[in-house]
Each structure stands twice: as C-alpha cells, then as structure tokens.
Amino acid sequence: MECRLCSSGRTDVPIPRYDERADRPPIHHDSKPATMNTPTASLSVIGACPHDCPDTCSLVTTVVDGVATKVNGNPQHPQTGGVLCAKVSKYTERTYHEGRVLRPLKRVGPKGAGQFEPVSWDEALSDIAARLRAIAARDPQAILPYSYAGTMGFVQAESMDRRFFHQLGASLLDRTICASAGSEALLHTYGGKLGMRVQFFAESQLILIWGSNSITSNLHFWRYAQEAKRNGAKLICIDPRQSETAEKCHEHIQILPGTDAALALALMHELIVHDWLDHDYIAQHTLGWDALKARALEWPPERAASVCGITVEEICNLARDYGTTKPAAIRLNYGMQRAHGGGNAVRAVACLPALVGAWRHRAGGLLLSTSSTSPARRADLQMPQLLGARRPRTINMSTIGDALLHPGGAGFGPQVEALICYNSNPVAVAPESAKVAAGFAREDLFTVVLEHFMTDTADHADYVLPATTQLEHWDIHTTYGHTDVLLNRPAIAPQGQARSNAQIFRDLAAHMARHDAAFAAEHFRTSDEDLCRAATDANCVDFDTLLAQGFAVQNLPDAPFAKGGYATASGKCEFFSSALEKQGVSPLPDYVPNYETPTAAHPLAMISPPARNFMNSTFVNVQKLRQAEGRPTLEMHADDAAARQIADGDAVRVFNARGTHVCHASINGRARSGVVVGLGVWWRKDGANGTNVNELTHQQLTDMGRAPSFYDCAVQVERLSAA
Ligand SMILES: Nc1nc2c(c(=O)[nH]1)N[C@H]1C(S)=C(S)[C@@H](COP(=O)(O)OP(=O)(O)OC[C@H]3O[C@@H](n4cnc5c(=O)[nH]c(N)nc54)[C@H](O)[C@@H]3O)O[C@H]1N2
Ligand SMILES: Nc1nc2c(c(=O)[nH]1)N[C@H]1C(S)=C(S)[C@@H](COP(=O)(O)OP(=O)(O)OC[C@H]3O[C@@H](n4cnc5c(=O)[nH]c(N)nc54)[C@H](O)[C@@H]3O)O[C@H]1N2
Ligand code: SF4
Ligand SMILES: [Mo]
Numbered sequence: 001m002e003c004r005l006c007s008s009g010r011t012d013v014p015i016p017r018y019d020e021r022a023d024r025p026p027i028h029h030d031s032k033p034a035t036m037n038t039p040t041a042s043l044s045v046i047g048a049c050p051h052d053c054p055d056t057c058s059l060v061t062t063v064v065d066g067v068a069t070k071v072n073g074n075p076q077h078p079q080t081g082g083v084l085c086a087k088v089s090k091y092t093e094r095t096y097h098e099g100r101v102l103r104p105l106k107r108v109g110p111k112g113a114g115q116f117e118p119v120s121w122d123e124a125l126s127d128i129a130a131r132l133r134a135i136a137a138r139d140p141q142a143i144l145p146y147s148y149a150g151t152m153g154f155v156q157a158e159s160m161d162r163r164f165f166h167q168l169g170a171s172l173l174d175r176t177i178c179a180s181a182g183s184e185a186l187l188h189t190y191g192g193k194l195g196m197r198v199q200f201f202a203e204s205q206l207i208l209i210w211g212s213n214s215i216t217s218n219l220h221f222w223r224y225a226q227e228a229k230r231n232g233a234k235l236i237c238i239d240p241r242q243s244e245t246a247e248k249c250h251e252h253i254q255i256l257p258g259t260d261a262a263l264a265l266a267l268m269h270e271l272i273v274h275d276w277l278d279h280d281y282i283a284q285h286t287l288g289w290d291a292l293k294a295r296a297l298e299w300p301p302e303r304a305a306s307v308c309g310i311t312v313e314e315i316c317n318l319a320r321d322y323g324t325t326k327p328a329a330i331r332l333n334y335g336m337q338r339a340h341g342g343g344n345a346v347r348a349v350a351c352l353p354a355l356v357g358a359w360r361h362r363a364g365g366l367l368l369s370t371s372s373t374s375p376a377r378r379a380d381l382q383m384p385q386l387l388g389a390r391r392p393r394t395i396n397m398s399t400i401g402d403a404l405l406h407p408g409g410a411g412f413g414p415q416v417e418a419l420i421c422y423n424s425n426p427v428a429v430a431p432e433s434a435k436v437a438a439g440f441a442r443e444d445l446f447t448v449v450l451e452h453f454m455t456d457t458a459d460h461a462d463y464v465l466p467a468t469t470q471l472e473h474w475d476i477h478t479t480y481g482h483t484d485v486l487l488n489r490p491a492i493a494p495q496g497q498a499r500s501n502a503q504i505f506r507d508l509a510a511h512m513a514r515h516d517a518a519f520a521a522e523h524f525r526t527s528d529e530d531l532c533r534a535a536t537d538a539n540c541v542d543f544d545t546l547l548a549q550g551f552a553v554q555n556l557p558d559a560p561f562a563k564g565g566y567a568t569a570s571g572k573c574e575f576f577s578s579a580l581e582k583q584g585v586s587p588l589p590d591y592v593p594n595y596e597t598p599t600a601a602h603p604l605a606m607i608s609p610p611a612r613n614f615m616n617s618t619f620v621n622v623q624k625l626r627q628a629e630g631r632p633t634l635e636m637h638a639d640d641a642a643a644r645q646i647a648d649g650d651a652v653r654v655f656n657a658r659g660t661h662v663c664h665a666s667i668n669g670r671a672r673s674g675v676v677v678g679l680g681v682w683w684r685k686d687g688a689n690g691t692n693v694n695e696l697t698h699q700q701l702t703d704m705g706r707a708p709s710f711y712d713c714a715v716q717v718e719r720l721s722a723a
Helices: 091-095 121-138 160-168 180-187 198-203 219-230 260-273 279-285 289-296 301-308 312-324 342-355 378-382 397-405 433-440 501-513 528-535 543-549 578-582 623-629 638-642
Strands: 042-048 058-064 067-073 105-107 116-118 143-147 172-174 206-210 234-238 251-253 328-332 365-367 394-396 418-422 446-451 463-466 475-477 485-488 604-607 633-635 651-656 659-666 675-677 714-721
Touching (some): 042 475, 067 091, 121 143, 121 418, 121 446, 121 463, 121 501, 143 172, 143 397, 160 378, 180 342, 198 219, 198 328, 206 219, 206 312, 260 289, 260 312, 260 342, 279 342, 301 312, 378 528, 397 433, 501 528, 659 714
Parallel strands (some): 143 418, 172 394, 234 251, 418 446, 446 463, 604 675, 633 659
Antiparallel strands (some): 042 058, 058 067, 105 116, 475 485, 604 714, 633 675, 651 659, 651 714
16 A cells, blocks of 8 residues: 555554554465465465665565565554555566566676676576686685665575675675664664664654654654654654655754754753753763763854754754653654764764653653664574684775775785675665776676666676565565564565575575585575574564564563663763774764865755655666656755756756766755755666766765765756756
8 A cells, every 4th residue: 555644644544552463363374485376366475575664564465376466564563554655565566577687697798888698597606606716716805795785684685695705705895885873873872773662752742853754764653753743742853955754844953964963962052051951860871971061061052053054043942842841752863874973963862862861751762773672693694603714804885986996905905806796786876986887897897796677786797696576585574663573475486587695695605515515514505484484583583473473573671771771881871982982983972074065166065865766776767656756856945056047957967076967956945055955866877977966975984883974975066958
C-alpha cells in the first residue's frame, strides 16, 4: 500500500500499541520458500525491507503462480503498521524490471563504455578466481572489496563475502560513507548507538526533528510524531532546507549547514542562565559538567545566531520550549553529521537530554540510532580469524577516488589492482566523482560488480554478476530505527541466472579451492538459510518465532538511561571524553566550522540530501519513481536566483574547482538564501553533462569517524539557458 500519511498529515492506519503484537496468527506458516513449481497457489510470504532506512519494515509479498504480484507492509508488525513507502511499494516493478542483469556479463569494449557480452557462470567464476589468485600471489592487499548497504541483511551484506576476503587476506574496507561520524559521537557520549525507542515518541510533548527529513527517510517515525501532534505535542524542525517534514512542523529553524553545534551550545547557555537544568540527573549520571558549562557560557544566543544564520529570538524560544516542556524528545538524524564538524555537532546535541533530565521519561531523550541493541553475531558470520596472523591495511571507502588513483608506495601499500563491488554504486555515491570515475576507468584495474542493474559502477566492470533481489533470497535484519529482528524469506525463485551474494562468494570459494585447500573448508559451504540461523544469538531471538511471524521483538527497557547506566567506561553520559582527547579531538563538544565556507568565487553552500522517491542511487531507474522526481535539479532561493538572472526551470551550471554539474534550477521556496540543494543521488550517466552532485563534493573527512562531508561544499551557479 502506498502511504499517504505525509501528504494528509494524518495517519490513516492506526498505530498498534506496542504490547498488542503478541499471538497473532502468522500469515505464512510454510517454512519453505515459495517456488516457481507451486501451481496456481497464491501465497503471502513474509520478508523484510533490505534498504538502508531506519524503519526496516516487515513486508508481505503476494505470490501467484510463482510470480510476485505485490508487496505490502505487514499489518501485524507494529513498527510497519501495514504501510510502506512509495519506493518499496514498487518492488515488483524493480524486481521484474526489463533492465535487470540476469546473466553474467563480460566486458568487450573500453572501460566504462558499458559494452558487455553474456558468458556462463563457470567461465566468469573461473576467470575471476584465476585473476584474484595471480594478484594474491604478489600481495592479496592489492585486492579490495567495496560494499555498503544496498542490502542491510547480514547474510547478503556481511557473511560469506567477509569469510572469502578474510581467507584471501584482501585489504579491509572502512565502511564510513554514511553514519560513522555520528556513530563515533554517540560512542563517546553514551557508549554506543543507543537511544529512545521510537514508538514512545508518540507520547512526547515536544519533538525536535533535527537534521532529519523524516517524511522522506524515516516515514514510520513520522507516524509516531503525528500521533504526538494530535495529542498536543509541538514539533520543531531544524534543517537548512524547508523539507517536506519542516513544512509540516509547527516551527522550522532554517539553520545554515554545518552550524548545529553552535546552536546546541547556545541552547545549553540558555538552560544554564534560566536554570532549566535537572541538577540531580547531571550530578548522578554525567561526566564533565563543569567543563561543559564553561564551554556553553562562551555561547550566548547572539554569538550562535550570527554563526547559524538565524535570529536570537529563535534560539531563545527553542531553549525555553526545550527547557520547560516534559517529556521532550529529539529525533536526531544523519543530516547534520555530513560536515567537517559533524561528530562534534552530534555530541553537542546528544548532551542536551541529560541536562534537562529528559531521559527520566520513556518519551524523552534522543534517538539517532539503536543499532547497538542488535543481537547479531557478526564475528560468527564474518570469521575474522581466517586472517590468521595477517593484518591487511584498511582503505576508507569515502576516499575511494584517491585510493584508486594512488600508484602505491610507502604508507599506502600496493596499488589497488582488483576491486570486487557489491551492494553499492560508488561511481555515483562516493564524493568527488570525477576522481572516482577516473579510478574505475583505469584499464589495469580488474573490477567485478555484483548487481541488479547496469549502474554507473557496473558500466566500469570487467565482469558484472547477476545478483538476486530481496524477493529471491534469504536474509536476516536488525535495524537502527527500532529494535526488532526480521527474517526475509525468498518469495520467488531467482530471476534468470541470478545468484545471491552469499552464493556467489560460495561459488567463488569453490573455484579458489581447486588450487587452495583453505577455500574448501566447511565454512565456505554454509547455506544462506543456515547463515540466517547463525546470525543472531538464540538467547535473544527465537528462530522459530522469526519463521512463524517474520519478526521478533527484543525484550529491552522502555527508557534506556532513566537511571543512568550509560555504556561508556565511566557509566555516565560523557560530556567530557578522555578517549577523544587521546585521539587529538576536542574532548568537549565544540563548534567546528565547515571546510568550505563561502568565498567570492564559490559563495553558495550546497547540500545534497536524499530525494524522497529514491534510496540513495537505488530506484533511479524505476520509471514511476523517476517520473515523480522529474529530473536532476538545484533548489535555489529566489534572491540567489534573481542575482544570477536565473528563472525557475532554467538549465544551470553548478561548479567549483572540482568540477561542473549541469541540471535545472528549481525556485520552489525550499532553499534558504546562501544555500542551494541538489537532491541526490541520480545516476551520473543520466545527468545532462554525465555528472551528478558528487562531481562537486570533496573527499575531506569529518572530525570523528573518518566520514565524508557531503554537505560541506561551496559552489557557484550560472545560468546556461532558459527553461
Ligand atoms: N527516501 C529516501 N530515504 C532514505 C534515503 C534516501 O536516499 N531516500 N537514504 C537512506 C540513508 S542511506 C540514510 S543515511 C538516511 C539519511 O536520512 P537522514 O538521516 O534524515 O539524513 P539526510 O537525509 O542526510 O538529511 C536529513 C535532513 O538534514 C538536512 N541537513 C543537511 N545539512 C544539515 C545541517 O548541517 N544541519 C541540519 N540540522 N540539517 C541538515 C537536510 O536538508 C535533510 O532535510 O536516509 C535513508 N532513507
Ligand atoms: N551527494 C551525496 N552523496 C551521498 C549521500 C548524500 O546524501 N549526498 N548519501 C550517502 C549515504 S548516507 C550513503 S548510505 C551512500 C549509499 O550508497 P550505496 O551504499 O552505494 O547505496 P545505493 O546508491 O543505494 O546503491 C546500492 C546498490 O546496491 C545494489 N544492491 C541492492 N541489493 C543488492 C544485493 O542483494 N546484491 C547486490 N549485489 N547488489 C545489491 C543496488 O542495485 C544498488 O545499485 O551514499 C552516500 N552518497
Ligand atoms: S525503505 Fe524504509 S519505509 Fe520504505 S519499506 Fe523500506 S524500511 Fe519501510
Ligand atoms: Mo546512508
């Protein structure tokens, strides 16, 4: 069912109470996957949404005669509530898309030209195994796996693949492209990715939606926020863009990108000056209050207002609301941590709930991610012990452009000679894409891409291997926006000759085993279903429950820090972090200015948050979703457009020293002055000049977590031609 929550501003599906979930009849009792052989049977198969989205919905796929006819939200899963986003409602269209890669393909043209011919699996795997063997004989670190969260499932994202690369001794990949600045910040403040349980936002009286476009990227949280709103809660959005979410909140504070730490410190200033503090909570459950207090007193609202590009009144009113409303909750999201000071910003905001004692109530506190509650047995799945005594170097996925262009040498190690890419589309999504594309275009780089579609990255492959979609394979999922565990069963047979990622790495291991007995070991033969069984701790999650109802609810406290109990070394909320101090990072939250502040040459700050109908660069090729998004655009404030004689719909050249991206201006009232917004992430090959927004972004990393700073980017804009 396609969701209308966001446009109506009302929930048309009632939110089931959390404790009502028990003992409903399962939809699909059969423990076998539906197969093409099932004659004229109509089945409902329960699965899980694989995407990098905090909601991790439970899916019900209707299968008639072996064909998936529709995908709905599971009404029995409270967090899903029978509702899916527009994207995944189109899952059958994506699965049966005419562009699906259904056979192994071998490159026959120049690198990047996208010219391929079909080959057999055996030919592809034999050749790949031989190439990898030859490289590994010189130095296995010249082989680099590259993957991210195209699917979040443990089996298809981090099981057999990791075993394979660990056995090989390949380079390790630092998976930083999304959330690692915020993750590090939470680690050094709360001791892990822990926070409020999302359903209790429905009981909050004040909700700050901070660096999150919930209607786009966290729709099921938005249901709870709507319920709170109906119960009288005030909703305040803090976002440089007048997002779909901002326009539905009571207030919108349209802050300049990368300045959230200054705002948070000024809020602390006001909490102190007006004594809206919970002294008892601070004394018992926090570390470093005196130091933080001194820091905050350096930030009167006047100072922050000029840094953040907002009014003193906005700051004072926000502080009053936050200091005097109980329970108050913050839905922090990853938008604010994609700038130089992203880690510090998250830490500054994460200190606020302890100051006012918001954690005492289950509807108060903060939620960025709950993934530290995941009961996944990662080490069992990945088997890092297969490395033995070897300690391969680690390459940061966020600087893949520089890494691929590096000739090798001291401090770096061997040049990257082979890259195996799955669950990711780096040529489109990684920063400074001119360098990424040049790296992938290296004739001497051997590239294998496991994919559903001919993405920008697949175009650059030597071999493209057809992968199954979520409707065709087993998997198991934990989440970062709620705390349930979900099982995905295959609803249909693999399309064409597609194989699951785990199967492909099993098969590759079997080919390697012809020359290297280590790859013949039992752990290279574990089936996908058995990997699912091995993925979670049986004490936390009962696999039979997962088989029966598709999800399992973990038994966790309602309010994680009501009585302290932080997961830090001190057991307290660490305002002051000596761990950070040791790393040379400010031990107290600080305002760290953007790398790229406006200059005369590049006076506009560009952010590039997700488009509502895409999932990063996924779904860009699904016709109905693409139609809904239209074409690549740059949202501009009317004044910034007028100063450049740009009218709505004009073709524009967006540029900086790294490159030029051509798209169309959209003067739709969403951008604030001084800031432009290029919603992402389109495929490069669809861009008017063969680029997307990442042509403009840079590879400099955040203050914590070694993450990219996509939203810390200065540009200039020129009119190209009239609409
Ligand atoms: N429809 C859809 N859903 C998605 C995705 C998608 O591509 N499409 N992507 C998924 C993924 S991988 C992720 S990580 C999440 C991302 O989702 P979120 O965690 O919500 O993060 P972003 O979408 O990066 O940014 C959210 C909001 O932050 C704003 N923002 C940008 N810079 C700043 C800043 O400096 N300060 C503040 N306060 N706000 C800022 C943006 O304008 C945007 O409205 O969404 C997931 N869900
Ligand atoms: N400018 C800018 N750039 C950004 C962002 C931004 O906000 N602005 N967001 C960043 C963020 S938060 C993230 S998380 C990254 C996301 O970047 P990626 O992780 O690369 O995500 P996607 O673009 O969705 O690409 C995932 C690919 O995996 C494939 N895939 C899905 N399931 C499977 C499977 O089971 N097997 C195989 N083999 N393939 C599969 C899909 O077809 C798709 O092409 O992008 C980052 N890039
Ligand atoms: S992308 Fe998010 S909202 Fe959409 S179905 Fe998947 S988990 Fe649910
Ligand atoms: Mo992400």
